[in-house]
Amino acid sequence: MNHHERMLATIRGEATDQIPWAPRMDLWYVAQRARGSLPEEFAGLNSVEIAEMMGVSCHSMGADYSRPGRGETSLRGFGQDNHSDFPYRVVLRDMPVETDDDPENLRTRIRTPAGEVFTHLHRTRQMAMDGISLPFYKSHAIQSVDDFEKVAQIFEHLEVIPTPEAYRDFQQYIGDRGIAVARGSVAASPIHLMLHELIAMDQFFYLLQDEPKAVHELAERMTPFFDAILDALLASDAEVIFWGANYDQDLTWPSFFEAEIVAWLKKVSDRAHAAGKFLLTHTDGENKDLLPYYPSCGIDVADSVCPAPMTKCSLKELRIGMGPATTIWGGIPSISLLDDSMSDAVFKDYLDELFDSLGAGDRLILGVSDNVPPDVNMGRLEEIKNRVESFGAVDVSSFAL
Numbered sequence: 001m002n003h004h005e006r007m008l009a010t011i012r013g014e015a016t017d018q019i020p021w022a023p024r025m026d027l028w029y030v031a032q033r034a035r036g037s038l039p040e041e042f043a044g045l046n047s048v049e050i051a052e053m054m055g056v057s058c059h060s061m062g063a064d065y066s067r068p069g070r071g072e073t074s075l076r077g078f079g080q081d082n083h084s085d086f087p088y089r090v091v092l093r094d095m096p097v098e099t100d101d102d103p104e105n106l107r108t109r110i111r112t113p114a115g116e117v118f119t120h121l122h123r124t125r126q127m128a129m130d131g132i133s134l135p136f137y138k139s140h141a142i143q144s145v146d147d148f149e150k151v152a153q154i155f156e157h158l159e160v161i162p163t164p165e166a167y168r169d170f171q172q173y174i175g176d177r178g179i180a181v182a183r184g185s186v187a188a189s190p191i192h193l194m195l196h197e198l199i200a201m202d203q204f205f206y207l208l209q210d211e212p213k214a215v216h217e218l219a220e221r222m223t224p225f226f227d228a229i230l231d232a233l234l235a236s237d238a239e240v241i242f243w244g245a246n247y248d249q250d251l252t253w254p255s256f257f258e259a260e261i262v263a264w265l266k267k268v269s270d271r272a273h274a275a276g277k278f279l280l281t282h283t284d285g286e287n288k289d290l291l292p293y294y295p296s297c298g299i300d301v302a303d304s305v306c307p308a309p310m311t312k313c314s315l316k317e318l319r320i321g322m323g324p325a326t327t328i329w330g331g332i333p334s335i336s337l338l339d340d341s342m343s344d345a346v347f348k349d350y351l352d353e354l355f356d357s358l359g360a361g362d363r364l365i366l367g368v369s370d371n372v373p374p375d376v377n378m379g380r381l382e383e384i385k386n387r388v389e390s391f392g393a394v395d396v397s398s399f400a401l
Contacts (some may be wrong), residue, residue: 002176003057008239010365011278011300011327016394019358020365021385022057022178022329023372024304025050026064027131031374034128039378052177056385059367060174061282061303062086062183062242074099077108077119077141078154079187079197087167087182088232093157106135114149117141131374142199145211151198152221160228167236181240181280184233188244188281189264190222191215196246230268234275240301241277243268248285254293262293269298280329284370288312291321305330306369316357319364330369332384337368337376347380355387361394 001009007020029047032038042050051058063085072082074097075090082089092110100107106121121135141151167182174180187193194215195204208215233241244265246252252261269279280301287294288311294302302322307315310333319328335341336350358364366388372381 003178004174004176007057007179007365010363010394011240013325013327013363013396015396019361019388019391019394020057021367021388022059022365023051023332023368023381023384024059024061024370025372026059027133028372028374028376030128030133031131034125035374048174048177054381054385056381057365058174058178060170060178061181061280063170064173073106074101074108075158076106076135077121077137077197078151078158079185079193080158083183084166085170085173085183087164087236087238088160088162088229089166091159091161092154093159095154095157105138110154112150112153114153115147117147117150117154129374131371137197137200140198140200140203142194142207143203145207145214148214148218152218155222155225158225160225160232162232162235164232164236167238171237179240180238181242182233182236182238184241184243184268185226185229186245186282188261188268190219190226191260192244192252192264193222194218195251201251226264230271234271234277238277240280241268241272242280242282242303245282246285247283247287247290249287249289251285252290254289257290258293262297265297265299269300273298284330286311287318287321291318294321294326295323299326301327301329301365303329304367304370306333307331309333310335310369314357315354324363327363327365329365330367331364332366332368334368334371334373337380338373339375339377347383351384351387355391358391360396361391362396364394 001017003020006016007022009016010020025047029050042053045053046064048058048060048064063083075092080090096111098109104122104124108119110117118139119141120139122138123135141147171180187196195201199207244261247257265281272279278300279298280303281299282304283302284304284306305318305328307313307318315331322328336347342350366384
C-alpha cells in the first residue's frame with residue numbers, strides 16, 4: 001500500500017499492511033530554516049518532500065506552509081488565513097482596510113459603519129527559530145462589548161469564494177504521499193472563534209459570564225460565514241476535511257465544550273458524511289474530562305492526540321475514550337523526542353510500553369503531538385519507523401485494545 005491508501009484505509013477501519021506513521025514536520029522545518037541549520041540531505045526540499053525522503057507518510061493538514069509565497073494574512077487578526085492550497089478564500093467586501101505588515105508586526109485597521117476595529121499581531125525571528133509559526137496578539141479585535149456590533153458587521157461582509165481548483169492542485173501535489181486534508185475553520189464554532197482569536201482569553205471569560213445574550217447574538221450573526229466555509233469544503237474533492245482545533249478541559253471546559261463545540265462538530269460531521277467525506281478535528285490539549293463528549297461529535301479522526309507524560313491520559317485511555325469509530329492520529333508526545341526530556345533508555349522503555357498497548361493497531365495513525373520539536377533527535381523518528389515496520393500488518397478482525 002502507498003501512504004495515501006494506508007491512511008485512508010485506517011480511517012475506514014480497514015486492514016492495512018502496517019500502521020501509518022505521519023509525523024508533523026512543518027514547525028521543525030520552520031525552525032531549521034530560520035536557524036540556517038537544515039540538514040544537508042534536505043537542502044532545497046520542503047516539508048512534504050522531506051517526509052517522502054524519510055519514508056514516512058506526509059502530514060498535510062490543509063496546506064503546505066513550507067512552500068514560500070502561498071499564504072496571505074491580512075485577516076489573520078480575525079482568525080482567517082488565505083492560502084493557495086485551501087478550497088476557498090475569504091475577502092472583505094465594502095469596508096476600508098488598512099494593513100501595516102513588517103517582519104515583526106501585522107497591524108490591521110477596518111472601518112465599519114459602527115466604528116473602527118484594530119488588531120495587532122506580533123512575531124519575531126526568535127519565535128521562528130524556536131519553531132513557533134503563529135504570531136501572538138498584542139491587540140484583539142474585541143476589547144469590550146462595545147465592539148460586538150463592529151465585529152458582527154465585519155463578519156457579515158466577509159465573502160467566502162470557493163476555489164476547488166486550488167485545492168485540487170494541492171491534492172495532486174500531495175498525491176500518494178499522504179492525505180490532502182482540506183482546511184476549514186480552526187475554530188469549531190463562532191463562540192469558539194471568539195475565545196480562540198477575537199477576544200483576549202481572560203476578557204472572554206468575563207464577557208461570557210456578564211454578557212451571555214450579547215455573545216450569543218454575535219455568534220448568530222457570524223454563523224452564515226461559518227456555513228459558507230463548510231459549503232466550500234463540501235464542494236471540494238476532499239476525502240477528509242478539517243474543522244475545529246485546540247481543545248483543553250481547562251480552556252474549553254466540559255460544560256462549554258458540550259454547549260458550544262459538540263453541536264457544531266456534529267452538524268459538520270453529519271453534512272460531511274452525507275457528502276461522502278470524513279471529518280478530522282485537531283484535539284491537542286488536556287482531554288481527560290472531555291472524553292465523555294467526543295463520541296457524540298461524530299468525528300472520524302482525532303488529530304494530534306497527545307498522551308502522557310504531557311497529559312493525564314495514556315494513549316490506550318484516549319483511544320477508548322474517543323470511541324471505537326474514531327481514528328486516532330498522534331500518540332507520540334513531542335517531549336519524548338528530546339534528549340533532555342528522555343534518555344535513550346527511557347525512550348526505549350516508553351516505546352516498548354506504547355507498542356505493547358496498541359492491540360491490533362486498528363484505527364491508529366501514529367504522529368507526533370503536536371509537532372516534531374526543533375531540537376528533535378532524528379534517530380528517534382527513525383526508531384519509531386522501525387518499530388512500526390516490526391509491528392507488522394493491522395488485522396482488523398483481531399482488534400482488541
